[in-house]
Amino acid sequence: MEKGERRMPERGRATSKSTPVAVETLAATLAAQRRADDLVGSQAVLPAACDHLAHILRLLQEARGDYTRRLAAVASEASQFAGWLHTATGAHDQAGSLYDQALRLGVQAGDHNLAATALSMRGHLAWTSGDYTEMAELSQAAAEMATAAGTRTVATQQRGRALALLGERQDALRAIGEAEEVLAKGTGRDDPDGLYFYGTELLAMQLGLILAYLARSPAEYLAAAEAIAGGIAAFPPALRDSEWVAWYRVQAAAALGMAGEAEEALTGLRKAFGVLSSTGGTKTIADIARVHRSLARRWPRHPDVASFGEALR
Template identity: 35%
Template sequence: MRDDDFAALACRLLHEGGYSMKAAARATNYDPAFLSRVLNRKQRPSLTLAKALDGLLGTGGALADTLLDPDDDSRVSRSAENPSRLDAGTVDALAGVLSAYRRLDDTAQPASLIPATLAQMKAVTRMLKGARGPHRDRLAEVASEFVQFGGWMLAQDRQDAKAVRLLNDAVELADEIKNGTLAAQALNFKGYLARQQGRPEGVARWYAAAAFTLGAHPAQRLGDMLQAAAGLAELGERDDALRLVENAERLSDAAAALPPPDTAYWLTPEFNRLNMGLANLGLARYADAADHITAGLAGLPDELRDAPWTWEHRDALKRALAGR
């Protein structure tokens, strides 16, 4: 991560957490003048400072992990200047930064992450345009995931048109390298956006497209079928919705037998209880919906239980309980 991007991200996260610069310096035992220089882009951030801010903000080390160590920083800079000489270490470093951003998404508001996320995304896609050699396809995977993550951030922030453009680009990048897992995830995010827009036609369309994407992981297919079923149920297509739920249930064992894909690490059996809850809510099976959503929320890891994306499931739980 560039120093400018780190400074902007840290400032936004501190503001979100209710900390002034002086209060943050006092809480982390840093000289306010030093912290000011870092956050105003006049001095490079140190790993020690980043870890101290992680502790203050409760971000579990993710903020520190957005920083590249000196060797990786030099490696990435060289690849950015001459993408035709891309090496494996550069791709590993960029994948690590992306992983850190994904973890920040579990604790921070999307609006705080969007500027730095999009800056990183643009840097990676620029590198991809000139990349050559045996590591290009792996870089394309990172680029596709970065683009879809940018689309996901924008979708959560309801910047709908920009989100759709990025998610379409992510599907094209995934198709270019024949990665069905990444393509299915980008389509899944389009279904999520349609649900926020109150468009059940889009919910059914995009989740069904994700579920039947060649190369999708069984856990993806299971969750996408359930969410497509919720859209169909809302449209009054109850028989089709029930068939999709039955098909999803047949995938349960296969999905549970495999670890979730790295690009959709949250797709555990517990998480898919949330999707089963949404399907049952659409089918007006309120007691079942409440049971599944309650179990799904309870089964999330501690660091995910208060993530912003869980809010719609908590709202769904309220509707299920009210309908019982």
């Protein structure tokens, strides 16, 4: 071999940068960033997650051989996670591109559940923009693609929420019942690592959302709030006090307000605000302010409502 010549990697073997240990280290770093998101919030984790994704994609361009598919799978999960962080911080256009990338990489990895997760997250993004028909269609496509129980459950319940928002009461309740059945029969072994948080607790919270969307009476709103609160209470503390769970607390508070429970609604808003005061979460703080305004309209002379308004300002 002449001086200055580069030795090309042998066909069928991975480059030194994408050995099994290196790929699993990248996956472990991604898992740690997910846990950091639970503890400190999306805005704080976003820069490091984007840098990590860029590094994985560079390695994937160079990778050859046996570990390319596994590296593509990690890249898909990292793209999905970065998309989630962008969604949580209000950067929806960037989130959409990242979810599309996650879908392509999931297909490249030959992993139906990663591809289905990317479709589900595209459906979640449609929900944030108010396109509930697209939310339902993408969620159904994800449920049909998924082979793992948790992945299919996520998509199925999300379709149920879309149907509830579209006013399809019976179909929405049927979807959440199907989601409960799928989750109960599954093992979770085949689900992507990013679904570490998903179980009966979160499904109960999502049932609460559906009940809140469909509620027409104080008793129905109270049942919705209780379903959400019950799911939150069943979480371990690290998840219970996360930024994204704070959003569910706000939805429970909104339902309690509609049920006529001013004090309980304020308790939920205070708890959510306490979490977000340390993590940021400006989108959810805006939701808190919206729910507070509805309480203030209903109870304009309630002293605790007024004092919480001062705290928000």
